[in-house]
Amino acid sequence: MFESGVTVADYLDPLDDDQIQPNGVDLTVESLYEQVSPGRIGREGKTVGDRREVAPEDGRYRLDPGAYVLKYGERLRVPDDHVGFVYPRSTLLRNSCMLNTAVWDAGYEGRGEGLLQVGHPIEIEPGARVAQFVLAAADHDGRYDGSYHGEN
Numbered sequence: 001m002f003e004s005g006v007t008v009a010d011y012l013d014p015l016d017d018d019q020i021q022p023n024g025v026d027l028t029v030e031s032l033y034e035q036v037s038p039g040r041i042g043r044e045g046k047t048v049g050d051r052r053e054v055a056p057e058d059g060r061y062r063l064d065p066g067a068y069v070l071k072y073g074e075r076l077r078v079p080d081d082h083v084g085f086v087y088p089r090s091t092l093l094r095n096s097c098m099l100n101t102a103v104w105d106a107g108y109e110g111r112g113e114g115l116l117q118v119g120h121p122i123e124i125e126p127g128a129r130v131a132q133f134v135l136a137a138a139d140h141d142g143r144y145d146g147s148y149h150g151e152n
């Protein structure tokens with residue numbers, strides 16, 4: 001079962017009431033980055049490549065097609081007995097863009113990141129709502145204790 005937006009709101013900060021949706025809570029864009037050096041995924045361990053922050057122009061990001069790492073504006077926590085998912089706002093899809101996301105583990109806490117893929121030039125304002133976080137009831141063995149715990 002998925003929790004209601006009002007319940008999900010208990011696990012995010014900061015938050016305005018207009019971010020609370022029927023089935024989840026909207027996430028905003030805090031900052032965007034272009035990756036400038038390779039990362040690595042080994043059988044043991046991982047590294048994330050270096051990044052260059054994208055600067056807004058006249059109060060908005062003017063994004064050409066490409067891949068951008070997006071840092072969300074809200075710090076969130078995935079409570080016990082739950083798993084989190086982030087979905088893009090459909091307006092992104094309708095504008096030929098996509099936000100790629102992964103699983104948000106029980107016990108994770110932090111200001112997470114996603115991959116914004118821009119298929120057609122788009123303008124996005126810093127602080128604009130771009131995604132929605134939902135929480136589903138779930139069994140789990142242990143809690144997230146990886147290197148991204150408490151990030152950002």
Ligand SMILES: O=c1ccn([C@H]2C[C@H](O)[C@@H](COP(=O)(O)OP(=O)(O)OP(=O)(O)O)O2)c(=O)[nH]1
Binds near residue numbers: 100104145
């Ligand atoms: O789109 C997402 C999905 C998850 N997370 C956060 C929450 C999650 O609990 C944590 C770690 O995600 P995952 O387990 O997929 O990363 P990993 O590459 O397997 O890292 P680790 O080895 O630390 O588990 O990152 C994000 O920031 N963005």
